[in-house]
Each structure stands twice: as C-alpha cells, then as structure tokens.
Amino acid sequence: MKYNKAVMTKLINQHRDLHDELKKIKVEMGLEKNLAIKALFHSAVADNGPYMKEYQDLERLQ
Template identity: 90%
Template sequence: MKYNKTVMTKLINQHRELHDELKKIKVEMGLEKNLAIKALYHSAVADNGPFMLEYQELERRQ
C-alpha cells in the first residue's frame, strides 16, 4: 500500500476525527498541510492503522 494524497484527502474529509487530528498535527509540529497529511497517513492508515481498510477501499474505487 502506497501513500496517495488524493485518497488520503478523501478519507480526511469523510472523518471529522481525522480532520481534527490533521489540524492538531499542523499546529503542534508546525508542519505545512501536505506534510501533515503524510504524517497522518503514517499514524492512522499505514501498518494496520485504524483507517487502513477504509483507505484501501477508497484506493480501489479510483
């Protein structure tokens, strides 16, 4: 499974908790949006993260 910004953005838009976590990462770590999205991918999706299956489903639909 590879990081895909478009798929990750769709996932974030579907889940308020991911949206809130993205804002938190941007503020706490001082990251720009693109890097914060990538960090969120690694914490919430990659390596059997809680949103991995939903991410894979969105990826298949593309």
C-alpha cells in the same frame, strides 16, 4: 500500500476526527498541510492503522 494524497484527502473529509487530528498535527508540529497529511497517513492508515481498510477501499475506487 503506497501513500496517495488524493485518497488520503477523501478519507480525511469523510471523518471529522481525522480532520481534527490533521489540524492538531499542523499546529503542534508546525508542518505545512501536505506534510501533515503524510504524517497522518503514517499514524492512522499505514501498518494496520485503524483507517487502513477504509483507505484501501477508497484506493480501489480510484
């Protein structure tokens, strides 16, 4: 599965907990938004993460 910023952004906008986690990553790690989104992808979606199925569903709609 490949990282797609547009799909990841949609997923974040649909889930408040992902949005909150994104903010937390930005502050704690001092990352800019794009890198924080990518980090969130690797922690919450990639490698059978809890949001992998929803991400794949959104990706199919693209």
